[in-house]
Amino acid sequence: MNYFSTNNSNHKVSLKEAVIKGLAPDQGLYMPEKVPVLPERFFKQLSRISFREMGYEIIEALFSDDLSPSQIKELVDHTLVFDAPLVKVEEGIYSLELFHGPTLAFKDFGARFCSKLMSMLQDKREIKVLVATSGDTGSAVANGFFGVEGVEVVILYPSGKVSELQEKQFTTLGGNVRAIEVDGVFDDCQQMVKRAFLDPELNGKMLLTSANSINIARWIPQCLYYFYAWSRLPQNNHKTVFAVPSGNFGNLAAGILAERMGLPIDYFVAATNINKVVPDYLNGTAFSAKPSLQTISNSMDVGNPSNFYRLLALFGNDESLLKERVKGFFYTDDMTREAMRKVRAQTDYIMDPHGAIAYLGLKDFMQAAPDRFQGVFLETAHPGKFRNVVEETLNIQLPLPERLQAFMKQEKQADKMANDYAEFKRFLLEN
Numbered sequence: 001m002n003y004f005s006t007n008n009s010n011h012k013v014s015l016k017e018a019v020i021k022g023l024a025p026d027q028g029l030y031m032p033e034k035v036p037v038l039p040e041r042f043f044k045q046l047s048r049i050s051f052r053e054m055g056y057e058i059i060e061a062l063f064s065d066d067l068s069p070s071q072i073k074e075l076v077d078h079t080l081v082f083d084a085p086l087v088k089v090e091e092g093i094y095s096l097e098l099f100h101g102p103t104l105a106f107k108d109f110g111a112r113f114c115s116k117l118m119s120m121l122q123d124k125r126e127i128k129v130l131v132a133t134s135g136d137t138g139s140a141v142a143n144g145f146f147g148v149e150g151v152e153v154v155i156l157y158p159s160g161k162v163s164e165l166q167e168k169q170f171t172t173l174g175g176n177v178r179a180i181e182v183d184g185v186f187d188d189c190q191q192m193v194k195r196a197f198l199d200p201e202l203n204g205k206m207l208l209t210s211a212n213s214i215n216i217a218r219w220i221p222q223c224l225y226y227f228y229a230w231s232r233l234p235q236n237n238h239k240t241v242f243a244v245p246s247g248n249f250g251n252l253a254a255g256i257l258a259e260r261m262g263l264p265i266d267y268f269v270a271a272t273n274i275n276k277v278v279p280d281y282l283n284g285t286a287f288s289a290k291p292s293l294q295t296i297s298n299s300m301d302v303g304n305p306s307n308f309y310r311l312l313a314l315f316g317n318d319e320s321l322l323k324e325r326v327k328g329f330f331y332t333d334d335m336t337r338e339a340m341r342k343v344r345a346q347t348d349y350i351m352d353p354h355g356a357i358a359y360l361g362l363k364d365f366m367q368a369a370p371d372r373f374q375g376v377f378l379e380t381a382h383p384g385k386f387r388n389v390v391e392e393t394l395n396i397q398l399p400l401p402e403r404l405q406a407f408m409k410q411e412k413q414a415d416k417m418a419n420d421y422a423e424f425k426r427f428l429l430e431n
């Protein structure tokens with residue numbers, strides 16, 4: 001199967017090129033040329049098979065032109081090493097917990113799949129993945145790529161500008177993950193990475209790539225857990241709605257991909273904080289990027305959501321169909337905190353600020369809907385990852401999750417570097 005650019009459907013590349021390049025040369029996002037529809041037989045048995053078993057069939061439908069059955073099995077087995085439990089929170093309302101991976105956020109799914117797929121597509125030359133991070137991307141990518149053969153990861157981060165916990169998650173692994181502590185700010189790190197991608201001498205000597213969330217290898221596997229969640233809902237005649245806390249809108253776009261593959265989800269809720277350009281668009285304003293604003297759900301502080309054009313492409317660029325199936329809602333920090341308190345008081349369930357926004361969107365959608373619905377909101381991060389906000393909002397003590405405690409006990413290993421491209425280049429050539 002080929003992949004086209006959202007900016008030009010005539011520009012088509014192979015799977016390998018789409019994954020190694022990440023972004024199309026015209027800055028568009030790659031999309032599968034055709035979305036396969038799974039047979040009725042598949043959906044009939046879904047509630048009886050395991051997450052991995054459904055994963056094999058879904059990935060096979062998407063990638064069988066390019067990967068062998070044993071490669072598909074290896075990919076899925078490598079990705080689905082932790083659960084995504086569907087937890088009932090209230091009557092008809094379920095939380096899909098996507099935070100049981102190594103860095104306690106849903107990005108672990110995409111990062112694990114991406115690393116394995118890159119390793120399979122590389123031929124002789126080792127791939128070097130360069131990542132500039134202000135915190136969370138570094139930890140998901142480092143842990144997703146750790147120990148994967150044929151792929152080396154170099155993470156650049158601004159010295160003193162990431163929290164100790166974040167730093168520990170990408171500087172303590174060793175092996176194929178190297179961290180560089182740059183005497184500068186995040187933009188300096190980003191600048192050095194961008195220069196390296198454009199440097200002819202480096203590119204002649206090594207295969208450089210990025211692992212940002214635009215890459216199809218990080219985006220596509222996120223469709224898997226929508227199938228799983230749907231299969232574990234009670235079987236009744238209620239309609240189904242999924243609410244997705246959104247920033248760059250990759251996660252929501254992956255849910256729509258699942259729906260386009262035949263999964264009977266009736267509606268989606270696009271829930272954001274006050275960075276609300278997509279809800280505004282869905283409610284009738286023209287789409288226009290804005291500078292991002294800071295909130296307590298900071299992983300969604302995005303003013304120019306890069307996956308917006310994927311949402312459109314999935315509906316064949318039919319804007320009215322997109323607006324009919326996806327409903328937009330946004331919430332302030334105060335509303336987010338209030339929802340966290342209310343749900344904790346009424347049900348004992350602790351939501352992180354991102355999940356709380358999806359919960360609010362789900363409630364508002366269901367209250368206004370004329371039909372009987374059952375709804376799922378995606379819990380994208382463990383509450384312990386946003387411990388300060390959660391403790392302060394709920395007035396409780398939250399123990400640091402064990403997995404994060406384990407990182408804190410490890411020794412940091414990072415190469416210090418000036419904000420100097422020549423030094424970075426020498427490092428890449430020598431290592």
Ligand SMILES: *Cc1c(COP(=O)(O)O)cnc(C)c1O
Nearest residue numbers: 246247248249250251299380381
């Ligand atoms: C990245 C992130 C999001 C936003 O996901 P998008 O795919 O960018 O919309 C939501 N919640 C958490 C915890 C995240 O880390």
